Amino acid sequence: MDSPMRTALLLMVPVLLSSAAGAWAQDPIRLVVKAHRFTPDHVTVPAGQRFLIELTNQDDTVDEFESYDMKFEKIVVQGATIRVHAGPLHPGTYKFFDDYHPDTATGTVTAVEAN
Ligand SMILES: [Cu+2]
Structure with missing residues (x-):
């Protein structure tokens, strides 16, 4: 194999690996x-990676999106969309809730080994 081609292939490998692992x-x-x-009220994420949750509040009241297990807490006013970062998580199931309506607004994130 000629040298420029070999160099090009070697350069491609890390790019492909990182996009596959991160996507x-x-x-x-x-x-x-x-x-x-919450809809959905249960989601699955890869263990060991950070992830982003985007929450839209379609109620006409203020909510507080909170999780003791994943350590986030953020106000979301009516009609708004917020984002929270979470993870990396060990494999397992983690609870979240709306602190202003915790009797009905609850959900879980399950982290699974990503291979
Ligand atoms: Cu609420």
Whole structure:
């Protein structure tokens, strides 16, 4: 193999590896809270990677998106969309809730080994 071609192939490898490893966790997880319930109320993420949750509040009341397990807490006013970073998580199931309507607005994130 001639040298320029070999160099080009070697340069491509790390780019392909990093995009494959990062793609899943980098797509935001989109949640909606409506009638004081989350949709979806259960999501799966790869263990060991940071991820982003994007939450839209379709209620006409203020919510507080919170998780003791994942250590975030953020106000989301009516009609707004917020983003919170979470992870990296060990494999397991982690709870989140709306602190202003915790009786109905609850959900879970399950972290699974990503291979
Ligand atoms: Cu609420």
